[in-house]
Structure formats: C-alpha cells, structure tokens
Amino acid sequence: MVVGWEERRQLVKVANLYYMDGWTQEQIAKKVGVSRPIVSRILQKARDSKVVEVYIKDENIHTVGLEQQLEKCYGLKDSIVVPTIGLTTDMIKKAVGQASAYYLSKHLKKMNVSQLGISWGSTLAELVKEYPFERKEQMNIVPLVGGMGTQRVEIHANQLAYELAKKMNCTCSYLYAPAIVETKELKERLVSMREISSVLEEGKKVDVALIGLGNPYRGSMRKLGYLKDNDLKQLRKLGVVGDIGSRFFDESGVVVNHSLNDKVIALPLEQLKKVKEVIGVVEGTHKMESTQAALKGNYLDVLIIDEQTALALLEAK
Template sequence: MQTAREQHLVEFFVKDFYKRTVELEIYLQEKYHLNFVRVVSTRFDRTTEAISRQVGFLSARYLQALASQVATIGIGWGNAVSYFVDETDYFLASHLTIIPLVGGMGLLNLDTHANKLASKIATKLNAQYSTFYAPVIAASKKEANELKKSSLIASCLQAAKNVDVAFIGVGNEVESSTWRQLNYISQAETDALAQAGAIGDVVADFFDETGQRVQTDFSDRLIGITIDDLKRIPNVVAMAVGTPKTRSVRTLLENNVINALVVDQDLAEALVQ
C-alpha cells in the first residue's frame, strides 16, 4: 500500500461538501473586512425553513462567543431575528441587557416584534431587557417627532443607538418587503418609497443603492434607530436568506453598515458575482 501511495496509484482524500461555503466565507470576510462570516449550504434541496433555522443557529453561536465581551445587545425585528432568537440556547449571561432597536408593532405577528424577541432571548440568558415604549409607525410625522422628544422614548432611542452589538434582519425590495407582507404599509406608501429610490430596509429605516436614508411621508413616521445609527454601532450582525436580498445586503456591505454576516449559499454566490 505504501508503494502504491508513493507512486500515486492510490490516493486518499476527504470529500468536503462544504468547501464552497468556506471559500465564500473567506472571500466575503476579506473583501468587506468583516469580523465574522458564515454561509449556510443550500445543497440537496434544503427547505427555506431549514436554511433559515441554520442561519439563526450560527448567529446564535456567534452571540454566545461574544456574550462575555459585551454588556448590551440590540435586537431588530422580522423573520430572520425570530429564527435567531428561537435557535439561541439557554446559557447564563446575567450581566447582559437586551435592547429592542425599534418600537412595537401592534397586536399582530407578535413573534417577529423587537419587544417580544428581546424579552424572549433575555429569558434564555437570564439577562435584563428593556421595552421600547412606542409604536414603530406613528400616525403622522408630527406625532413621530413629538414621541421622539418625550423623555421615555428619547431614552429608548438613546439606549438602542449605543448597544455594543446589534442583530438585525435585512429587507429586500419594498414591494416584497416584510412591511408589505404584513400590511404595515399601503400600496401607495410602497410606491412612494420605490419612487424615492428605496431598495431595502433595516430596523426602522429605508435606504437607497448608495446606502443613504430614503425619506417619504411613511419613513418619516417610523420610530426606531436608522441606518445612520447602525453605522455607529461597533458590531452589527446581519442575517439574510435568499437572492432577492442581494442588492440590499451588498449595499450595506459596501457602505460599512454591517460588520458580520450570516447568509445562505445562494445569496453569498450572488454577492460575489
């Protein structure tokens, strides 16, 4: 056998089904100078549910690695953040404070709301948590401004802007965004955002292809931190699944909004093209 090896008649190797995902991780980390990157394989016709859960699981593992190094963790809203919270294991981190990054969203779809998610993950970690005492969508721009000036809401916004690390989802094109799917935004408001150049959203803000805020009557009514606030947070972890989010995620990467990324292979492949 030794002779066969030396003459290359017999060769042994380990077949790595995840070689491509590792290559993508290295490429993305080096190109965008990220703190952390994980790419979830989409081979073997895995369901979107399975892929989303693994994205959440890997993000939760990153949280566990960071927990002893930080004091405050910001929580966004939406499906990606919900999977992340579900996949977070129970461990003791009582020194942490979990902080929602946006206001509440009414009585529907509570499982994706920042306040509910902050409470849920705090319970798992035996941590403290705060509640964002404001609606994410005010009735008018004037009402939004007045709420933001109140001492209670101002303190919520200040705490959200100053977290050590934030875990967020990324929205895709406005027409197919979670805002639209959950009927938080009307067709007319959707059209106005699209006409203003919005290509995606994060937390309580919409942005264009240059990574700048898009302001419309609807966006001016939102209460929560903005894309500009995210840029000042030391570590922002974005979680996303699916190629429709390509333009949004690429814009956030190119404008240094995010520092860590957990995505599926299809999205990662689209990002490197």
C-alpha cells in the first residue's frame, strides 16, 4: 500500500496519540479536526500500511489462540487452555483445577443455577479443592454417577458433591450406589429404590454438569478394580476410547453395546446431551482420544484443558 508523505505523517501522528499517549478516538478527532469514524479509518490504515504493528507480549496469547481454534474446530461455546510450560504433571493438574474453579465461580455468577451436577475423578477433585468459599444457598449439587467403597474416596462423586457444597454453603444429594454393579439385574433392583431413583431423576434436571473424561486403560476405574483385564480386552475389541461417568464410548462418541454399560449406575449420556451446559475438565495427553470422541459425540459445551492436550487435539483434527 503506497502512502504519500503528508498522509503518512498524519497516520503516524494519529497512531502516536492513540497507542503511545492513550488518547481516545474522540479526543484525537477534536485535536485533528475530523470525525471519530475518520480517526478509526486512519488507525486501520496505519495498521494496514505497517506504520503500526501490534504485538501482544504475554504467554497467554498462545493459549488464547488455541482456545479460539478449539472453539472453531469443535463448535464449543467456550474453552480455557491452561499453560503448562515448565510444570510437572502434579502442577499441571493443580493448574487445571485452579482454572476450572475460577471459571465455574465466575460463570455461576452470570447464570441462574439451582442444580449443579458433578461426576467423578482426580481432575474434578482438584477443581473442588481449589474452589473458593462463597454463598450459593439456593443451589443443590447432584452426583451424576455412583461410587462406593473405601478406595480413593476423595474422587468419588458423592464426596466431591459434599466437599463442593461445603465450599458453596449449599445442599447436596447422595447417590448411594456403586458406579458399576455385578449384574444387570442388580442394577435394575438398585435403581428402582426410591433413594437412588430420586437422585438419578435430579441428575436429569441439572442446569450445569461438571464432568471429567476417562481413559479406561489408564484411569481410576482400572486402579479401583471396577475394570478387570478381561473387561479391558473386550472394550479394546469394541473400539472403546473413553468414558464419561463410567459409560463407555467409541472414537465417534457412540456408546458401545457392552454388558458393562448395562451395569452402570449413572446419568445416561443421551440425558447428558440434554443438560443446558456441560463443562468438561481434562488433564493429560493420555485423554486426548477420549476428549476428541466426546467432542464428536457433542457431549461438551465448554472445555477446560491443559495446553499439551489441546495441541494434540488440534493436531489430530
């Protein structure tokens, strides 16, 4: 773009007042003797002709760019990418927990939420740990998946609902059932009990759902003994890449036809799709395939994720 000396001088003058001295466009218009829209066009021309080049000098510019790409590629309402440079695995999980807690606290202030659903997992446990103390007396927190026993109690949905309710000074419900039971018949008997069926019904009516994403081959379900080696072999044969609330799905996000899914006590994934807003919280590149499949299945509206996993997601697109 060729710009004459006099015009170039005006571009520099206006740009200097705006970018260096902090004048408003209205103030510049009065000073130069033109209208505010003309000042706006002069500033745009200064950028187009390279008189002005804008640089954002902050590490967050990279992650903000990733957020925009994720939203565009996967049709998300919102996304938060957490920087990971120089952090250990434990530090990354804590950072994702902090970012998720901040996002949720800020987000709930804008929404009229009476029922908040929560699934289970170590990343969600970090969110709860980092959540600030505040008053949300009108809210009730609902566990979206069963979970009983003495191992890793701190990551079970009931415990997370209880701890988060303490932070919010609100009430919570309890789903007194295992995540996966031994037989389909036992599951049917349990879900017919009023104490369990009423909480499952509450889960269908939550305004916002907080969920973690699992890799069944490397996640907590295997460590807790819910999944045996034979189960994992069968899931591999069926092409299972992940789970949400202990319900298993393939690379397209389709729930697989396996007996394990018939023995799960949790909110069905088809019901999850009907929740107004589902916030997925993810940490670790080993969950990339699970996350991609969940996005393909349209289970998530918001994604909070670490930087490395976000990069892997975009590279796999």
